[in-house]
Amino acid sequence: MVQLLLKADMVRDLPQTDAGQAFYFDTQTQGLGLRVGTRKKAYFAEGRVGGKKRRVTLGNTDQLTLADARKLAKKAVAEMVGGTDPNKVKAEQRAKGMTLGDAVDAFLSGRDHKASTAANYRNTLRRDFGDWHKRELRHITPQMTLDRFNKIMKRTPSGAALAMRTFRSCWNYARELTADQDGVPVLHDCPVRRVTALKLMPKATRRQNHITDFQAWFAAIDVAAGQARSHRHKNAGENFRDFCELLVRSGLRKSEAANLQWADVDFKGRTFTVAAERSKNGQPLTLPCSLQVLELFRRLRERHVEGAYIWGIAPLGDPRKTLVRAREALGEPFSFHDARRTFAVLAERLNVNYPKLRRMMNHADNDVTLGYLASRDPERLRNEMQMISDEIDRLTDAAIA
Structure with a gap:
């Protein structure tokens, strides 16, 4: 820190x-300072409040004259001497005006956030708290939040839990964002706390659904694919059928398979890759193709001679209506994620060791030791990928016999 008599031309030429x-x-005005950075210069006032040093920015030098900075500094220092913390006042003003939106x-x-994650957050908050977006956070009370929670619970317990978790994430971030200079929040605790304190939040239940009758499942997929052939996309039915088969034989997530590109498929090396930007955990995944998956890719290549994606010129759209038809044909509900879950179930039954299974599922390496054991060489997984596809064929043929 340098003490000197600040002058306008000196400030300009520094x-x-x-x-x-x-x-x-500044040696002339007590508490007035000048901060010079790599791109900006700004005046500030420094003083003490309750024995703690406080520094408040007055304005950039290109917007504030030295004379005005001296006046503002005297005022700010006097307020600090009187016990007013200007940074806390600013924090309170930020918190006071911040709305849920x-x-x-x-x-x-x-x-x-990934674009899809951000979209899910917005959709959840718009659906369940859309009428609160212009309401200031300080006016959202615990009882209001409890009432909203009970309202959503009548529609969907799992949706109520999701809504509260999403709301809480945004609230807590805003609470830290509006904290004072010492990091002390000025916004009150998240009102979702009342829901959790009363132990009303429904416990998450992990779905256990997986395919048990492959012959019936593939038959239902074929029925739905046949009905989808009249769709405006001439290959919709065949793509749906291959999409479902790819999910169960590869263990990919729906979005990973839907966005797979030809650049990700190596026919010579017989592998396919989920790029880091398209995987859930942000880590790339290269897996070997079983013979069945390799044949599936060849069918798609013959079908789609143009386009960067294995489904044509664009990622596979959401085949929700065709999925509904498949459910009707099967006579029971199932989801695309059930196919991924089935892949994991079959791997476990075939005694695929845990490090390999976690690598095949592209789950995050939270355990350091297991992370060392999970090789990234796709050839180390080729036998396991082939075993799972062969087991699917065996179970399908056994059901037919």
Whole structure:
């Protein structure tokens, strides 16, 4: 820190720093300082409140004259001497004016979310709290939140839990964002706390559905695919059938399979890759093709001679209506994720060891030791991938026999 008599031309001519910040204190006005960074220069006032040093920015030098900065500094220092913390006042003002919509925007822009994740957050909050988006957070009470929770619970317990978790994430981020200089929140605790304190939040239940009758499942897929052939996309039925088969034989997530491109398929090396930007955990995954999956890719290549995606010129759309037809033909509900779950169930029955299975499912490496054991060489998984596809064929043929 350098103390000197600040002058307008001196402030103007001081060079920007190459890195970090330089601080200068005015010898004429107590508490007035100048902060010089790599791109900007700004006046600030420094004082103490309750024995703690406080520094408040007054304005950039290109927007505030030195004379005005001296006046503002005297006022700010006097307020600090009187016990007023200007940074806390600013934090309270930010919290006072922040609406739920502001909190949602801040949370989604301040965190590195995938586009699909951000869209899910917005859709959930718009559906369940759309009428609160212009309401200031400080006016949202625990009882209001409890009433909204009970309303959503009547429609869907799992949806109520999702809504509360999403709401809480945005609230807590906003609470930290509006905290004072010491990191002390000025916004009250998230009102979802009342729901959890009363132990009303429904416990998450993991779905256990998986395919048990492959002959019936494939037959239902064929029925739905046949009905989809009249769709405006001439290959909709065949694509649906191959999409379902790819899911159960590869263990891919729906979005990973739907966005697979020809650049991701290596016919010579007999592998396919889920790129990092399209995987759930942000890690790339290269898996060997079983003979059945390799044949599936060849069918798709013959069908789609144009386009970057294995489904044509675009990723596979959401075949929701065709899925409904498949459910009707099967006579019981199932989801695309049931195919991925079935892949894991078959792997476990075939005694695929845990590090390999986790690698095949592309789950995050939370265990350091197991992370060392999970080789990224796709050839180490070729036998296991083939075993699972062969078991699917065996179970299908056994049902037919």
